[in-house]
Amino acid sequence: MRRTVRAALEEAAVQIGRVDARVLACHLLGTGRAWLAANPMHVLTESQDARYDLLVAQRVMGHPVAYLVGTREFYGRDFEVGPAVLIPRPETETLVEAALARLGPAGEVLDLGTGSGALAVTLACERPGATVHAGDASGEALAIARANAARHGAGIAFAHGSWYEPFAGRRFDLVVANPPYVAAGDRHLAEGDLRFEPREALTDGSADGLDSLRAIVAGAPEHLKSGGWLLVEHGYDQAGACRALLGAAGLADLVSIPDLAGIPRVAGGRRE
Numbered sequence: 001m002r003r004t005v006r007a008a009l010e011e012a013a014v015q016i017g018r019v020d021a022r023v024l025a026c027h028l029l030g031t032g033r034a035w036l037a038a039n040p041m042h043v044l045t046e047s048q049d050a051r052y053d054l055l056v057a058q059r060v061m062g063h064p065v066a067y068l069v070g071t072r073e074f075y076g077r078d079f080e081v082g083p084a085v086l087i088p089r090p091e092t093e094t095l096v097e098a099a100l101a102r103l104g105p106a107g108e109v110l111d112l113g114t115g116s117g118a119l120a121v122t123l124a125c126e127r128p129g130a131t132v133h134a135g136d137a138s139g140e141a142l143a144i145a146r147a148n149a150a151r152h153g154a155g156i157a158f159a160h161g162s163w164y165e166p167f168a169g170r171r172f173d174l175v176v177a178n179p180p181y182v183a184a185g186d187r188h189l190a191e192g193d194l195r196f197e198p199r200e201a202l203t204d205g206s207a208d209g210l211d212s213l214r215a216i217v218a219g220a221p222e223h224l225k226s227g228g229w230l231l232v233e234h235g236y237d238q239a240g241a242c243r244a245l246l247g248a249a250g251l252a253d254l255v256s257i258p259d260l261a262g263i264p265r266v267a268g269g270r271r272e
Contacts, residue, residue: 002049005029006040012052016059024055027069064193074118077125079148081116084140086201087193088118091259092178095233096122098257098266099176102229105129107173110223112163112216113137115201117145117156119176124154133172137162138200163212164219171225178233179212180204210241217245224271231268239264 003011005025012021022033028051029035044052055068066072066087072079074088075096081087096119103109106129111120114134124132134156136142142158149156159166182203188194194202204212213232220230230251234242239256246254251269259265 002043002046004040005036005042005044008044008049008052009036012056016056020059020065021056023065024059024068025052028052028055062192062195064196066193067196075122075126077122077152079116079118079121080144080151082144083196084138084198085116085144086178086197088116091261091263091265092119092233094257094259094265095119095176095178095231096126098231098255098268099123099174099229100126102231102268103127103130103174107131108171108225109133110167110170110172110175111135112175112177113179113201113212114145114158115141115178117148119178120145120156121148121152121154123176124149124156125152131157133157133159133167133170135159135161135163135166138198141198141201163215164223167223171223171228173225173228175216175220175223175228175230176232177216179216181209181213181233181235181238183207183209183235208241209235210238210245213238213242214245217242217249217251220251220269221249221271226271229268229270231266233266234264236263236265239267242267 009021025036058068064087066081072081072088075093109123109130109132111134114120114136120132120134142160180201180203184203184205184207243254246269252272253270255268256264257266
């Protein structure tokens with residue numbers, strides 16, 4: 001017997017909670033929460049009923065909701081995501097805010113390890129006069145980033161390669177990066193959504209999680225214009241280490257910026 005929307009939601013909520021149950025139902029039916037509330041007695045088709053059960057079962061197994069529905073909101077825009085890229089997180093909006101505060105209306109920007117393109121696309125949309133470049137070592141990630149750029153009408157020059165490799169000889173007003181920074185032995189890699197996200201985007205395999213940050217900071221002086229900024233996201237306990245790296249690279253006006261939870265999340269410095 002086919003279920004009503006209300007019955008399906010009530011059964012799912014017991015297993016995965018009401019919020020996730022509603023998100024998956026909205027995705028399945030192509031509707032919003034208001035429609036669900038207004039149509040509780042709507043009867044699902046057989047295929048919808050079966051598909052909803054499958055989505056709920058996948059969520060019970062731990063699959064991230066963002067991967068199940070294929071999108072995640074970031075800075076007020078929806079971005080396509082999939083297992084080839086990290087799921088954009090609210091704390092990374094701290095990096096966006098820091099970048100926008102230091103980016104002029106027509107600056108040149110480089111996003112290293114762009115993943116879904118959330119950073120690059122957001123900066124391009126918020127500063128339409130800027131010239132935005134973005135790179136990633138993963139071809140699969142670049143395909144998703146390009147799709148997100150097209151989705152939001154953002155003109156971005158994408159390049160395939162590791163960190164600064166595709167940008168030899170180029171200098172920018174702003175370099176941003178949200179690199180892998182989780183220590184290789186961190187137990188969180190085996191918990192929650194992280195189990196399903198691309199391992200290489202979470203950790204570079206270093207014991208302290210800082211190898212990628214070391215490479216990005218070390219290469220910054222030769223890729224920043226005079227007065228240009230480097231801004232990087234880092235782990236909750238890496239602010240001191242990042243400050244030391246930025247200082248050792250000769251960058252000035254060092255900053256440490258907390259996220260909305262008050263946790264140091266973004267480190268940066270300016271090339272004099």
